[in-house]
Amino acid sequence: MRIIPLTLLAGAALAVLAAAPANAAPGDLGNNMAGEACRLNGSDIVCAGKVTTGGIHRVAMGSALTGSDAARRSAVAGAIRGLPADGTAAGLRCDGGKSLDAGTYLFSCTSGAGDAPHIVLASVTPAGLMLADGLPGMIDVLSAAITANSG
Numbered sequence: 001m002r003i004i005p006l007t008l009l010a011g012a013a014l015a016v017l018a019a020a021p022a023n024a025a026p027g028d029l030g031n032n033m034a035g036e037a038c039r040l041n042g043s044d045i046v047c048a049g050k051v052t053t054g055g056i057h058r059v060a061m062g063s064a065l066t067g068s069d070a071a072r073r074s075a076v077a078g079a080i081r082g083l084p085a086d087g088t089a090a091g092l093r094c095d096g097g098k099s100l101d102a103g104t105y106l107f108s109c110t111s112g113a114g115d116a117p118h119i120v121l122a123s124v125t126p127a128g129l130m131l132a133d134g135l136p137g138m139i140d141v142l143s144a145a146i147t148a149n150s151g
Contacts, residue, residue, distance in 0.1 A: 029144040033137030054134025055088045056145045073097045076122045089133045125150035
């Protein structure tokens with residue numbers, strides 16, 4: 001019977017089409033872990049269509065990012081403390097950070113007057129130090145924001 005092989009072939013083709021990424025509009029960053037679509041709006045990361053939940057920042061660091069891993073993490077931590085006090089990174093208190101690779105660091109933070117969880121993903125790029133801040137469920141979104149802004 002040819003019906004079964006054709007059905008399997010059609011099912012496989014549909015699976016491939018469903019798995020293929022859709023053409024993303026400029027500024028689209030994918031979904032956070034809650035399934036909300038996130039996008040860039042200037043330097044703000046906006047999820048669920050209206051809520052600013054993070055931001056992207058480019059920091060010129062010069063030679064401060066050379067040297068040992070501990071020295072680079074310390075320089076990045078200083079850059080986080082120097083972020084503008086009027087955005088999503090206002091009042092961040094972060095740990096010492098963890099090296100994910102030679103040029104990428106993850107900082108676990110709290111923000112604001114309380115202890116709301118926050119993270120900062122930092123990446124050394126040819127464009128300078130990129131800092132993306134947001135909620136813990138946004139790690140893929142923050143990575144996409146850095147990629148979109150580091151070129």
